[in-house]
Amino acid sequence: MVEMSTSPALLAPGELRRPALRERLSRKVWEVAETIATPLAPADYLDIFNPLRPGADLRGRIVKVVPETADAATIEIKPGADWEDHVPGQYVRVGVEVDGVRHWRAYSLTHGPRRDGHISITVKAVPDGKVSSHLVRRLRPGRIVHLEQAAGDFVLPGDLRGHKLLMVTAGSGVTPVIGMLRNLFPVTDEGVVERQRLDVTVVHVAPSRPDSIFIRNLESLAEAGAIRLVTRYSGTEGRLDIDTLTEIVPDLRERTAYACGPAGLLDSLQAWYDAEGLPLQTEQFRLGPVVTTGDGQSGGTVTFTGKSIEAPGGKPILDAAEEAGVLMPSGCRMGICFGCVLPMKEGAVRDLRNGEVTVARPGETGPEGIPIQTCISAAAGECVIDHPA
């Protein structure tokens, strides 16, 4: 629109009306496209040809899967055109189909922004980890995954002058830190390039050296004198506690501290820093377990938007909610019409027909939650359902 054009002086005379016309035209073209594509959207057809195009839902194509250790791999992804870049240390949520079912997980980005525009995540296959095992062992180049924009505030200060850094990493907690380090110290054919004099200490905890993702990268950074690396192999050296940490890093209190790893380590570090009145940046991906009742009898609290009800384990959530005065969508009441489907954001439900439990963890469901049929599902623990009560 003309009035929105901030500096008409930049336009040659006679070009003044062009943006408005172009905008109107493109809107018209889009309307026509929508009319001829109905009842689908034009995007449904365009996705066949280019799922990574601008304007598409954010996706990425797998470029490479590189093994890091016996049970970890780095996955290089070419993100869709609308990827908005990221800051080292941030994470990305990835939606991937495992056995035909879409799951979402968050992984640290293990590269700073790269020249080829690709992003990478490094995944460790955790025991019983459906998604991580799939990513490490079965994912092949060419496959499309779903993405969300990078997020998270586990990032370095914008201006590092005057900062001495401490990074405590344990297990796969090294992944956001390696993203930061790679950005701080680019590697060329001649070796590590240090952009500015930095004082970085990395304390890395792992069961053993072969179990450590990126250990070679850390070691070569240390050999190049870029970082001071302290490794702690808990399999042989026992676990790291805060007293040994103050011994290893005598100037601990002077350092801007980052920590990423399992909850136990982070909790004890956080407690120490809190007691000292010092700041600590932490990042943790292991999610709290959803409590499910194992007996198949007891139910739980079902929380709707604005109201919570107690739902027994043997009664459909639909019935329990209606008895408590919640207006619910409903249909056949026997599980066949799908007229009662509502998104569960969090929690666990049990299918009353066969006992199967469906779990939704925040962060691991899609943005829309997991849709459940309330007429055949009973609460199997606390549940949060996205529905106004």
Add this chain to the structure above:
Amino acid sequence: MTIAPDAPAYAGPIAHLSHDDIEQLGRELDAIRQDVLDTRGERDAAYIHKVIKVQRSLELGSRAVLLASIFPPAFVVGTVGLSIAKILDNMEIGHNIMHGQWDWMRDPKIHSTVWEWDNASTSEGWKHSHNELHHAYTNIVGKDNDLGWGIMRVDEEQRWTPASLAQPLMNFLNMCIFEYGIAAYDLELGKMRRLKKSGRDMPEGWHEMASNTVAKIRRQALKDYVAHPLLSMVTLSGPTTLLANLAANFTRNVWTHSVIMCGHFPEGVETFELKDIPDNETRGEWYVRQMLGSANISGSKLLHLMSGNLSHQIEHHIFPDLPSNRYAEIAPKVRALFDKYGLNYHTAPMPQQVASAWHKVVRLSLPNGFLESTTVKNAPSQIGKLIKAVRGDTRTRRRLLKEFEAAGAASVGKAV
């Protein structure tokens, strides 16, 4: 017939089954269902993704070809392609996704709550009348609108009136404009007219549903009959594109109508009276009603695909939410249960099922017993009586209808 063993009217094709038999049958069907759930996965997801991709490519390709439809070969290829694309969209994709068969994939785009199909009915309206009413109350006269779509007499126990004579014609017309017939019946227009006459209020949300349907019909018509023909004007192919769209919708209508007639209309498929359904119908009893109220079409893989696997109507009605690509796989197990419990697994090739369904429509357009008792020799006198029944007063009609029924029963007895 009834399936409540304790009801006094208990009779029919399950008379030999005890209550325990029926519950055992239900458990055996549950086990078949669980087997599929346990092995549901990547292969199934790949299947629906592929069908959707093929459908979209076929539709795009056909529409592109139709841009040159002024050339007869392009017209033929485009029309055939578009017809197939529309049939795939409605049958194997739309119908089954809206049943929730693919909800387990947690793909927010291929989901029963959001899917919209290339049809005059809105997904919302169709899910209500089809998933909720038809599938829960399968073949219950008066409850299940699919039985005759509210415009036909489909059971001997429904009253014959002279208007019934027109039902073969009605069925034919409905076939030609089937998508609009379905849109109208989703709105329960017949019921609404009765409500209006008696001065009662329309149900809550009906007006919104009706305006959604009108909007959907407008969008669909705008696409097929205005936008695409206009695009084709560039190559002077506007009129032929319009014709191709009309032909594709007509073909899709005739095909879906025929497939759907095969599901519940053929002779020998049971219908039920609401009064005979027990208040607390058990899962086993519900299963049996689905088993007896449905009929299959036997044929090739292509036929199963193009019918949206409604050729496995029996399996679909027993397990409406299992992925359609699995019906063929479990059909032998289901059939074995029919045999084990002495029930009739109703299946036949498509021409036979379509003919049988039409036979029923014609037979029931006539008074009970009329067709059975009519031979070439007595035809003139039978038709004379029929005309008298149409023209005569109520008493004459009632007498003649009784006569037809008696003659029919007698001639069937003779044949046996």
